[in-house]
Amino acid sequence: MGICHDRANHSRALRTILSIVCAGGTAWHFSIGSLPELWQTRGFPFPGIPVQPYELFVGLRYTRAKRRNHFISFISLASMIGIALGVMALIVVLSVMNGFQKEIRARILGVASHIQISGPEERLANWQGIAAQLPKFADVRASAPYVMGQGLLTFDSNVKGVLIRGILPQEEQKVADIHSHMLAGKLTDLHAGEFGIVLGAVLARELGVGLGDKVTLVTPQGQVTPAGMMPRLKQFRVVGVFRIDMHEYDSGLALIQMNDAQRLFRLGDQVSGLRLKLSDVMLAPKVTHDLIYGLKADAYISDWTQQHANYFRAVQIEKRMMFIILTLIIAVAAFNLVSTLVMTVTDKQADIAILRTLGASPASIMKIFVVQGALVGFIGTALGVVSGIVVALNIDVIVPAIERLIGTHILSGEVYMITQLPSDLQWADVSSIGVVSLVLSLLATLYPSWRAARINPAEALRYE
Numbered sequence: 038m039g040i041c042h043d044r045a046n047h048s049r050a051l052r053t054i055l056s057i058v059c060a061g062g063t064a065w066h067f068s069i070g071s072l073p074e075l076w077q078t079r080g081f082p083f084p085g086i087p088v089q090p091y092e093l094f095v096g097l098r099y100t101r102a103k104r105r106n107h108f109i110s111f112i113s114l115a116s117m118i119g120i121a122l123g124v125m126a127l128i129v130v131l132s133v134m135n136g137f138q139k140e141i142r143a144r145i146l147g148v149a150s151h152i153q154i155s156g157p158e159e160r161l162a163n164w165q166g167i168a169a170q171l172p173k174f175a176d177v178r179a180s181a182p183y184v185m186g187q188g189l190l191t192f193d194s195n196v197k198g199v200l201i202r203g204i205l206p207q208e209e210q211k212v213a214d215i216h217s218h219m220l221a222g223k224l225t226d227l228h229a230g231e232f233g234i235v236l237g238a239v240l241a242r243e244l245g246v247g248l249g250d251k252v253t254l255v256t257p258q259g260q261v262t263p264a265g266m267m268p269r270l271k272q273f274r275v276v277g278v279f280r281i282d283m284h285e286y287d288s289g290l291a292l293i294q295m296n297d298a299q300r301l302f303r304l305g306d307q308v309s310g311l312r313l314k315l316s317d318v319m320l321a322p323k324v325t326h327d328l329i330y331g332l333k334a335d336a337y338i339s340d341w342t343q344q345h346a347n348y349f350r351a352v353q354i355e356k357r358m359m360f361i362i363l364t365l366i367i368a369v370a371a372f373n374l375v376s377t378l379v380m381t382v383t384d385k386q387a388d389i390a391i392l393r394t395l396g397a398s399p400a401s402i403m404k405i406f407v408v409q410g411a412l413v414g415f416i417g418t419a420l421g422v423v424s425g426i427v428v429a430l431n432i433d434v435i436v437p438a439i440e441r442l443i444g445t446h447i448l449s450g451e452v453y454m455i456t457q458l459p460s461d462l463q464w465a466d467v468s469s470i471g472v473v474s475l476v477l478s479l480l481a482t483l484y485p486s487w488r489a490a491r492i493n494p495a496e497a498l499r500y501e
Contacts, residue, residue: 164307168180
């Protein structure tokens with residue numbers, strides 16, 4: 038059968054295939070079953086244009102062609118927008134959760150240690166010798182001794198249970214950031230023998246004390262008197278107040294000089310342990326393992342991932358659940374492609390039949406519609422990734438603008454300890470989200486494409 042450029046004398050079905058394979062004023066002559074071979078002819082169907090697989094060419098043409106059924110175009114556009122919104126939402130939400138996790142971790146580790154070496158029964162002898170061994174571990178940047186105990190602080194009629202930490206201020210500044218969170222006074226105002234104390238902001242407010250006030254510390258280490266066992270009492274003068282914005286520490290931690298703490302808890306020259314700071318907090322489990330096998334000491338060694346395991350495990354589980362939930366949004370939008378492609382296949386039955394008679398295999402027909410669906414998924418994913426990255430990187434500008442627009446604070450300082458929405462964009466999350474979106478889009482094209490490949494050309498052209 039010969040086909041020329043004169044389209045007026047042909048049926049609608051033949052005009053369709055001419056629109057696919059003919060261009061300009063060039064006339065092409067081929068027989069039934071010769072389409073795959075003809076497509077390899079240089080310059081076909083457009084002279085001067087590099088040869089490309091005809092499945093890709095037809096699939097791209099179907100994607101951008103104007104359809105008789107506008108509803109199909111609407112469903113296709115809705116699928117694309119849905120994929121883009123789902124991808125953007127997932128990137129932004131995971132970035133915000135990463136930001137919260139990073140911010141909370143920084144605040145916790147501003148007070149807690151990266152690694153803690155403690156002795157049996159909270160008594161570590163020869164701590165100077167242990168500290169001298171630490172420089173051989175490359176990732177350990179600094180260490181500081183501490184004394185830990187519990188007690189009751191009283192002022193007038195107010196009583197609060199507290200955690201007492203005895204420190205050497207100059208050494209403590211190397212392993213913690215409390216000195217940078219002082220609201221009043223300085224950490225270096227703690228001097229041996231002067232019995233000064235630094236309180237958390239919430240604790241100071243609940244006791245009703247300020248700088249210069251004297252509070253009484255009651256410790257459980259009692260002393261024997263003729264009247265029986267009596268608790269130890271000692272007055273301390275408030276020399277500083279800090280605020281970490283972590284209620285656990287702001288309401289329950291008090292710092293005193295380590296020598297005073299040793300006298301108070303009757304430790305002599307011993308300490309409770311050593312606090313270590315690392316070059317990278319994420320190396321804590323590895324360094325802990327190295328210390329266990331490389332440190333010559335009778336001590337317990339733990340890191341921050343063990344000390345706060347429940348909290349960070351809960352955050353990680355929440356992040357995974359949010360990923361799964363928001364991935365379902367992408368899945369719903371991606372599988373809208375199924376209905377789009379099914380309607381497209383129904384609309385293009387005559388075109389498919391003619392391609393089959395010209396030699397296109399069922400696999401080629403499948404590829405055509407896979408290309409069409411994959412292109413929609415790719416565009417939606419690309420739009421979602423770009424918009425998600427833009428929003429995640431500028432969320433510190435977008436959120437304040439929304440707050441000014443609605444006239445309220447999204448994260449009120451009276452309720453939340455973090456008043457600004459943090460964001461930490463991780464490229465590993467972006468790439469995994471993009472891959473998941475593309476995979477779901479490709480899966481959505483399989484059934485309609487398989488259905489198109491099974492169309493019988495004779496049945497499809499019977500009434501054309």
